[in-house]
Amino acid sequence: MSGWRPPKGGxxxxxxxxxxxxxCRSIYDVIYxxxxxxxxxxxxxxxxxxxxxxxxFSLIKGTPEAYRSSEQGLRHFCSACGTHLYFINDGPFVSxxxxxxxxxxxxxxxxHQCVASKLEWFTITDDLPQYPDSRIxxxxxxx
Ligand SMILES: [Zn+2]
Ligand SMILES: [Zn+2]
Numbered sequence: 001m002s003g004w005r006p007p008k009g010g011x012x013x014x015x016x017x018x019x020x021x022x023x024c025r026s027i028y029d030v031i032y033x034x035x036x037x038x039x040x041x042x043x044x045x046x047x048x049x050x051x052x053x054x055x056x057f058s059l060i061k062g063t064p065e066a067y068r069s070s071e072q073g074l075r076h077f078c079s080a081c082g083t084h085l086y087f088i089n090d091g092p093f094v095s096x097x098x099x100x101x102x103x104x105x106x107x108x109x110x111x112h113q114c115v116a117s118k119l120e121w122f123t124i125t126d127d128l129p130q131y132p133d134s135r136i137x138x139x140x141x142x143x
Contacts, residue, residue, distance in 0.1 A: 012102050015085060
């Protein structure tokens with residue numbers, strides 16, 4: 001079992017231009033995703049997301065645009081500055097772009113998922129657990 005712990009308490013965040021602001025009252029999990037959709041959407045070779053229980057997430061200011069990237073998946077972004085903000089699907093969590101939080105320093109990743117889709121030249125140099133797809137153990141349930 002890993003020594004990973006979620007950050008204590010909540011975090012606020014928002015987009016680069018400030019038109020959209022949101023509040024996360026808790027963070028349940030923090031995950032690197034290497035799937036092609038996340039990477040294409042973000043323009044980065046890996047995306048770091050914080051899973052926030054739906055009831056602990058609120059918009060404070062503005063209304064982001066949403067793009068339906070799959071049957072259940074909606075990717076929200078600021079229509080003014082283009083910042084990638086959060087992803088929702090039919091699950092219980094809102095998946096927040098960690099780098100859109102005001103302070104990401106203590107929002108540390110727990111694991112890598114979708115490593116089977118990873119760019120070959122992108123080398124993971126940390127020793128976090130790696131999973132080939134999005135079937136990952138819940139926090140505290142690591143083997
Ligand atoms: Zn913006
Ligand atoms: Zn992904």
